Amino acid sequence: MPEYQSLYRKYRSQTFGDLVGQDAASRALQGAIISGRVAHAYLFSGSRGTGKTSAARLLAKAINCTGRSRDSAEPCNRCQSCLEMTAGSALDLIEIDAASNRGIDEIRDLREKVNLAPALGPFKVYIIDEAHMLTEPAFNALLKTLEEPPAHVVFILCTTDAQKIPLTVIGRCQQFVFRRHSEEQIVSRLSYIASAEKVSVDPDAMALIARTAQGSMRDAVGLLDQLVPLAMGPISLDGARSLLGIADPRLLDSLLDHVLAGQAAEALAELNRVYAAGAELRQVVRGMMEGCRDRLVAALSRHDNVTARRLSGVLDALLHLDGEVRRHAEPRFLVEATLARLSVEMGTGEAVVAPAVVVDAAPVKAEAVAAPVAAPVSSAPVAGWSDVLEKLNRTVRAAYLDAQPEVDGTTLVLWFRYGFHHKKAQEQSAQLMPHVRAWLGDGVKVDYRLRENEAAKPAARPASPEDDPFVREIVRRFDGRVTRVKEVSE
Numbered sequence: 001m002p003e004y005q006s007l008y009r010k011y012r013s014q015t016f017g018d019l020v021g022q023d024a025a026s027r028a029l030q031g032a033i034i035s036g037r038v039a040h041a042y043l044f045s046g047s048r049g050t051g052k053t054s055a056a057r058l059l060a061k062a063i064n065c066t067g068r069s070r071d072s073a074e075p076c077n078r079c080q081s082c083l084e085m086t087a088g089s090a091l092d093l094i095e096i097d098a099a100s101n102r103g104i105d106e107i108r109d110l111r112e113k114v115n116l117a118p119a120l121g122p123f124k125v126y127i128i129d130e131a132h133m134l135t136e137p138a139f140n141a142l143l144k145t146l147e148e149p150p151a152h153v154v155f156i157l158c159t160t161d162a163q164k165i166p167l168t169v170i171g172r173c174q175q176f177v178f179r180r181h182s183e184e185q186i187v188s189r190l191s192y193i194a195s196a197e198k199v200s201v202d203p204d205a206m207a208l209i210a211r212t213a214q215g216s217m218r219d220a221v222g223l224l225d226q227l228v229p230l231a232m233g234p235i236s237l238d239g240a241r242s243l244l245g246i247a248d249p250r251l252l253d254s255l256l257d258h259v260l261a262g263q264a265a266e267a268l269a270e271l272n273r274v275y276a277a278g279a280e281l282r283q284v285v286r287g288m289m290e291g292c293r294d295r296l297v298a299a300l301s302r303h304d305n306v307t308a309r310r311l312s313g314v315l316d317a318l319l320h321l322d323g324e325v326r327r328h329a330e331p332r333f334l335v336e337a338t339l340a341r342l343s344v345e346m347g348t349g350e351a352v353v354a355p356a357v358v359v360d361a362a363p364v365k366a367e368a369v370a371a372p373v374a375a376p377v378s379s380a381p382v383a384g385w386s387d388v389l390e391k392l393n394r395t396v397r398a399a400y401l402d403a404q405p406e407v408d409g410t411t412l413v414l415w416f417r418y419g420f421h422h423k424k425a426q427e428q429s430a431q432l433m434p435h436v437r438a439w440l441g442d443g444v445k446v447d448y449r450l451r452e453n454e455a456a457k458p459a460a461r462p463a464s465p466e467d468d469p470f471v472r473e474i475v476r477r478f479d480g481r482v483t484r485v486k487e488v489s490e
């Protein structure tokens, strides 16, 4: 059996004509190549998988090609220089990955060797990938070279984050922005690859891949790459879905229905079905976001503001969840907790609270205190609490995502809605405390409270909350004190 070469590598553009989209950059580069007016430094910026590295290698190849016709920018792909460049063995093409060790050694090396003449062609080309990751000393060293570049050197900085490149460096570069690909561009490229590979892909499956790739040609080709070796025969929409871990939109639709109808148990059961069918949670959340957006647009166009508000709240929460799911290795609990919370809020007709740290909008009653209704919770702690969350590592942070903060004197009260978060958070308190102390001072105490637990209690409550064995245990274990007692009315 022949070795399977990844489509991603096999179909890297080897000519400008084969580079999809990026018309402005492509045209300008070709013009410069033909007229012999290539700049000393370029900055290719834009989101991942849009052709920055490919275009950089094309430029390097074209300016060193010996078989290129004078009125064309296209490399011949046959001369020694072209062949070496394609194979990755060309001495005159130096690729530096700034992400791997932040470029310190490479830039030092570059400073030493940059003045040496090229080995074969007229130009020595340095491609600095993920250039925004360079350290400050590396940038400074690079800048010195950019200020007086030897005539035979071309730098191409590629980055997904141009804002992190110092302006002094940007000022020395000609910049091109690489755009995300449209779904049409992706479908057309995938069709080309599929027919070259002699695999048959259903147009619906193709459209699904294009949508999933979100503008990244690399991701689209990578997804096709996953499908081709696994698929026996033609690739259908259903086949693509299950292989890619994408849930059937009809299932997601009914999941969303349950959430909006406030049916938490049904929503979780439906989620389990979707999960068991092999869907990836990231795709589930994304699919729900799409469904939610469609419904939101529909509600807005029929001027149904009440529904629109509910939907935009749900969409907000899903957006937040999407960010968390990406960062989390075991996101299932997060998804379950969020969907359960949303369902409960929908069911009780309460306003939707988007990120977990936003102040709870559920009605709160003071119980052991005389005042009939507690003052609205101040929003002040939210910013400080967000900063604390940012400082925690992912695993620890996950335990606190459900927490809603209140600051009461020298006590930080963290309210939890779910038992397992409440428990997890307490287990991780050693990691949390240094950041809380940095925020609220050394004397601060943290009080972990569970809302549902209190709400679910029978009518006969202990005379004083301090007598409650649960509270006593918390106070003992965390060296805390009871400052305020609240009841949540369901």
Ligand SMILES: Nc1ncnc2c1ncn2[C@@H]1O[C@H](COP(=O)(O)OP(=O)(O)O)[C@@H](O)[C@H]1O
Residues within 6 Å of the ligand: 007, 008, 009, 011, 012, 013, 018, 019, 020, 021, 022, 047, 048, 049, 050, 051, 052, 053, 054, 055, 158, 178, 189, 217, 218, 219, 221
């Ligand atoms: N504009 C494009 N045209 C055709 N294929 C592309 C394009 N951009 C990316 N690809 C595909 O994605 C792979 C990675 O692209 P690359 O140039 O490394 O992207 P970037 O450097 O912007 O992340 C390529 O090998 C190719 O298969």
Ligand SMILES: [Mg+2]
Residues within 6 Å of the ligand: 052, 053, 054, 129, 158
């Ligand atoms: Mg790249």
Ligand SMILES: [Zn+2]
Residues within 6 Å of the ligand: 064, 065, 066, 067, 068, 075, 076, 077, 078, 079, 080, 081, 082, 083
């Ligand atoms: Zn050539």
